[in-house]
Amino acid sequence: MPKTLGMRCRECGEEYPLSPIHVCELCFGPLEVIMNWEEIAPRVSRKSIQAGPPSMWRYHDLLPVEGPPCVGHNVGFTPLVKAERLGKKLGLNNLYIKNDAVNHPTLSFKDRVVATALTKAREFGFDTVACASTGNLANSVAAHAAEGGFKAYIFIPSDLEQGKVLGTLVYGANVLAVKGNYDEVNRLCAEAGGKYGWAFVNITLRPYYGDGSKTFGYEIAEQLGWRAPDHIVVPCAGGSLISKIYKGLNEMNRLGLLENGVPTRMYAAQATGCSPITTAIQTNAEVFRPQKPNTIAKSIAIGNPADGYVAMDTVRKSAGWAADVTDDEVIEGIKLLGSTEGIFTETAGGVTVMVTKKLAEQGRFGADDLVVIAITGNGLKTQEAVQGHLGAPVLIQPNLDALDQALQTDKLLQVV
Amino acid sequence: MAISVLIPTPLRKFTNNQEAVQASPGSVATLLAELEANFPGMEARLIGPDGELRRFVNIYVNEEDIRFLQGLQTPIADGDSISIVPAIAGG
Numbered sequence: 035m036p037k038t039l040g041m042r043c044r045e046c047g048e049e050y051p052l053s054p055i056h057v058c059e060l061c062f063g064p065l066e067v068i069m070n071w072e073e074i075a076p077r078v079s080r081k082s083i084q085a086g087p088p089s090m091w092r093y094h095d096l097l098p099v100e101g102p103p104c105v106g107h108n109v110g111f112t113p114l115v116k117a118e119r120l121g122k123k124l125g126l127n128n129l130y131i132k133n134d135a136v137n138h139p140t141l142s143f144k145d146r147v148v149a150t151a152l153t154k155a156r157e158f159g160f161d162t163v164a165c166a167s168t169g170n171l172a173n174s175v176a177a178h179a180a181e182g183g184f185k186a187y188i189f190i191p192s193d194l195e196q197g198k199v200l201g202t203l204v205y206g207a208n209v210l211a212v213k214g215n216y217d218e219v220n221r222l223c224a225e226a227g228g229k230y231g232w233a234f235v236n237i238t239l240r241p242y243y244g245d246g247s248k249t250f251g252y253e254i255a256e257q258l259g260w261r262a263p264d265h266i267v268v269p270c271a272g273g274s275l276i277s278k279i280y281k282g283l284n285e286m287n288r289l290g291l292l293e294n295g296v297p298t299r300m301y302a303a304q305a306t307g308c309s310p311i312t313t314a315i316q317t318n319a320e321v322f323r324p325q326k327p328n329t330i331a332k333s334i335a336i337g338n339p340a341d342g343y344v345a346m347d348t349v350r351k352s353a354g355w356a357a358d359v360t361d362d363e364v365i366e367g368i369k370l371l372g373s374t375e376g377i378f379t380e381t382a383g384g385v386t387v388m389v390t391k392k393l394a395e396q397g398r399f400g401a402d403d404l405v406v407i408a409i410t411g412n413g414l415k416t417q418e419a420v421q422g423h424l425g426a427p428v429l430i431q432p433n434l435d436a437l438d439q440a441l442q443t444d445k446l447l448q449v450v
Numbered sequence: 451m452a453i454s455v456l457i458p459t460p461l462r463k464f465t466n467n468q469e470a471v472q473a474s475p476g477s478v479a480t481l482l483a484e485l486e487a488n489f490p491g492m493e494a495r496l497i498g499p500d501g502e503l504r505r506f507v508n509i510y511v512n513e514e515d516i517r518f519l520q521g522l523q524t525p526i527a528d529g530d531s532i533s534i535v536p537a538i539a540g541g
C-alpha cells in the first residue's frame with residue numbers, strides 16, 4: 035500500500051489525485067498531501083526512528099514520498115544547542131537553539147524541503163527543476179539538482195546578497211536575476227507555471243516541499259527526549275515553516291511518540307520592514323495586508339505570503355503570538371547570538387533572536403519554560419548585513435612591542 | 451489596443467486551454483463579469499461568497515497587485531495587461 039493517498043485543499047476540503055498540482059481548482063487554496071496513516075502508524079515507533087540514519091530521513095515513514103531519497107541523504111538532524119549564555123541575557127533558564135545554520139549541504143533549513151521535493155520530482159519523472167527564491171532555496175535547489183543530475187533554473191531578485199548568488203552559481207545552475215522584489219519574481223514564475231515542463235519546487239511541488247519542514251519539528255522533539263517544548267519562535271517569510279513545525283509535533287503526538295502532548299505555543303518572527311503576518315497577528319486582524327518589503331532580512335522579505343493565513347492559524351490555534359524588529363535590531367541579534375553562543379546566523383536569525391528577546395521582555399515565557407529559537411540560515415551568506423557593524427581587526431607589526439602597545443588600546447575586546 | 455488577461459492553469463478548463471484572453475476596458479469588477487459572461491463558472495472561482503476576491507487569489511494590473519491599487523474597483527484601460535495568479539509559496 036502507498037504511504038500517500040491523494041491531496042486535499044486546506045481551504046475547502048476538495049480532494050485530488052496525487053499529481054504535480056499545487057492549488058485547488060475551486061478556490062485556489064493550498065493543497066496538502068493526504069498520508070495513509072493506517073498504513074504508516076503501525077510501523078513507526080521511537081525505536082524505528084532511532085534505528086534510522088542521523089539525518090531527516092530517519093522520519094522517511096512520515097514524509098510524502100514513496101521511495102528512498104534520490105538526493106540529500108545527509109540533510110537534517112542538526113544540533114539542538116542548550117543556549118546557557120544567551121538564556122542568561124534573556125532571563126530564560128531553558129533556552130535552546132535549533133541550529134539549521136549548519137544544515138548539510140547548503141546551510142539553511144531549505145535543504146529539508148528541497149531533499150523532499152526533488153525526491154518527489156524524480157518520482158513524478160521530471161528531469162528539470164526550478165524555483166523562485168529569496169536566496170536559501172536557490173542555493174539548495176541548485177546544489178541538490180547537481181547531486182541528482184537535474185537541470186536547474188533558478189529565479190532570484192536581482193538585488194540579492196553576493197553570497198547567495200555565488201552559492202547558487204557554483205553548482206552550475208542557470209540563474210535568472212529578475213529586476214524586481216521577490217513577490218515579482220514569484221508572480222513571473224507563477225505565470226511561467228507549466229509552460230516549460232519544469233518542476234518548480236515552490237509551485238509545482240509545493241505540497242511536497244512544505245512537508246519537508248515537518249522534520250524540523252520532529253527533530254526538536256526527539257532531541258528533547260521525545261518532548262514538545264513550551265514555546266518555539268520561528269522566522270516567517272511565506273509562512274510555511276512555522277505551520278509545518280507545528281504539524282510535525284502534532285503528528286508525533288498522534289503517533290504516541292511524545293511524553294507530554296503538544297503544549298507548544300508558536301511565535302511568528304518578521305522584520306518590521308516586511309511584517310504582513312506579524313502585523314495581522316498583533317492587531318488581531320482577520321486578513322493580512324500585503325506589503326512592499328524594505329528590510330535587510332532579504333531571505334524572509336515576502337510581502338504577499340502564500341501561507342500567511344496558515345501561519346496566522348498556527349499561531350492562534352497554539353495560543354502563541356508575534357513580534358517584529360527593525361533592521362538595527364536584526365544586526366544586534368546576529369551579534370548577540372554570535373557573541374553569546376558562538377553561532378553565526380544570517381539576517382533571518384537576527385530577526386528571530388531579537389523577537390525572542392522582545393517576547394521575553396513582554397513576559398510571554400516563564401523563566402523555566404522550555405523555549406526553542408529556530409535558527410534557519412547561516413551568517414556567512416549575508417555578510418553585507420553586518421559589514422561595518424563589527425569593528426575591525428587591530429593591525430600590528432609582527433613584534434612583541436607592537437603587541438604590547440596594541441593590548442593597551444581600548445579597541446580590544448569587551449567581553450559580552 | 452487590446453487588454454490581455456493571463457489565465458492561470460487551474461482556470462484554463464474554462465477557456466478551452468487558452469493561456470490568455472481579451473477583455474474590454476472598465477474595472478477589475480467589470481472584467482470579472484465579462485469573464486463570467488464568456489466563460490460561465492469562472493467568476494465563482496475567483497470571488498468568494500462574501501463578494502470579495504478569494505484570499506488565495508492575486509490579480510495584477512500591469513504587474514501591480516490590485517490590493518495595492520483600488521481592489522476590485524481598480525480601473526482597466528486599453529493596453530493594460532492583467533494577470534490572475536494563485537498565491538504561491540517560496541523563500
Ligand SMILES: Cc1ncc(COP(=O)(O)O)c(C=O)c1O
Nearest residue numbers: 271272273274275333410411541
Ligand atoms: C533563512 C530562512 N528562514 C526562514 C524562512 C521562512 O520560511 P517560510 O517561507 O516557510 O515562512 C526562509 C524562507 O526563505 C529562510 O530563507
Ligand SMILES: [Zn+2]
Nearest residue numbers: 043046058061
Ligand atoms: Zn479549495
